[in-house]
Amino acid sequence: MFNNVKEVLKDSKKKSIIQLCLYFIFFVFVFIVISSGNDKPIENKVENVDNSVDNSVNNYEYVYRIINNENILEVTGKLKDNEQIFTYNALNYYKNDSGIYLLDDTNLTYPQNIDFNIDKYSYQNMESLIEKSEFIEETTYKDNSKKTTYNININDYFDTLKEENNCNEIDCSNINATVVVEENDYINNININLTNYYNYNYNIEISYSNINNISEIKTNTD
Numbered sequence: 001m002f003n004n005v006k007e008v009l010k011d012s013k014k015k016s017i018i019q020l021c022l023y024f025i026f027f028v029f030v031f032i033v034i035s036s037g038n039d040k041p042i043e044n045k046v047e048n049v050d051n052s053v054d055n056s057v058n059n060y061e062y063v064y065r066i067i068n069n070e071n072i073l074e075v076t077g078k079l080k081d082n083e084q085i086f087t088y089n090a091l092n093y094y095k096n097d098s099g100i101y102l103l104d105d106t107n108l109t110y111p112q113n114i115d116f117n118i119d120k121y122s123y124q125n126m127e128s129l130i131e132k133s134e135f136i137e138e139t140t141y142k143d144n145s146k147k148t149t150y151n152i153n154i155n156d157y158f159d160t161l162k163e164e165n166n167c168n169e170i171d172c173s174n175i176n177a178t179v180v181v182e183e184n185d186y187i188n189n190i191n192i193n194l195t196n197y198y199n200y201n202y203n204i205e206i207s208y209s210n211i212n213n214i215s216e217i218k219t220n221t222d
Contacts, residue, residue: 057123057186059214064121065205075116078210083217088116094219103219120161121206126190132156133179145184151176154197165197172197186211 059080066073077086083096085103092103095118101108119125133150140146154175158165165172175196182189192204 057208057211060123060208060211061214062121062123062209063205063207067201067203067205069201073116075118077118078214078217079122080214080217084118085217085219086118088114088118093118094217108219117162120163121204123187123208123211125161126187126206129157129160129179130181130187132160143184145182145188148181148183150179150181152179153177154194157192157194 061078062076064073064075075086075088077084083094085092085094087093093112093114094101094103094108099110100112100114100118101110102112129152130150133152133156136149136151138146138148154165154172154177155167157163157177158167177197178191178193180191180193181187187208189208190204190206192206194202194204
């Protein structure tokens with residue numbers, strides 16, 4: 001057998017073919033080894049991408065209507081950040097962090113004290129009120145707007161809005177207010193029924209419009 005191998009190796013052509021075969025076998029072996037090392041699963045790294053939508057509200061127009069039996073108080077205004085202009089009892093006012101000014105033609109008269117908390121029914125306060133309320137039912141419409149009804153204990157209502165009340169004199173633990181919210185991306189309308197507390201017709205109607213579309217607050221003095 002060895003003699004046959006020697007004879008073959010003496011033939012240069014056959015020797016070259018054998019060398020090529022050996023090289024081929026060697027490279028196939030190396031390829032198999034490398035491939036087997038890459039059989040481990042590759043972990044797909046997924047970056048955490050914040051897809052949340054910023055629905056914060058810092059500017060809007062508003063209408064507050066307080067219906068006390070047959071008496072109706074209406075307050076209209078416009079707010080952006082810490083500034084707002086509003087109409088209350090047929091008078092126009094401007095408010096910023098420094099206080100409330102009476103708008104009289106081109107003059108600002110300061111200080112002013114009014115018997116109404118203009119910040120009570122702000123968008124942020126209503127969001128807090130809804131968070132503390134108990135869900136009752138919801139209706140969704142074809143345009144994806146919806147109407148949601150909540151109940152809120154009257155103690156939580158007064159605590160949220162920092163409103164004076166008589167709950168220290170009477171038991172308010174079983175008194176609820178009904179809150180009806182209409183929204184489409186943002187809160188548009190809220191109706192708060194406090195009849196169970198006052199024992200007569202008492203409703204608060206709140207409307208927000210032009211949400212996040214107000215560029216600045218202008219007065220006649222600007």
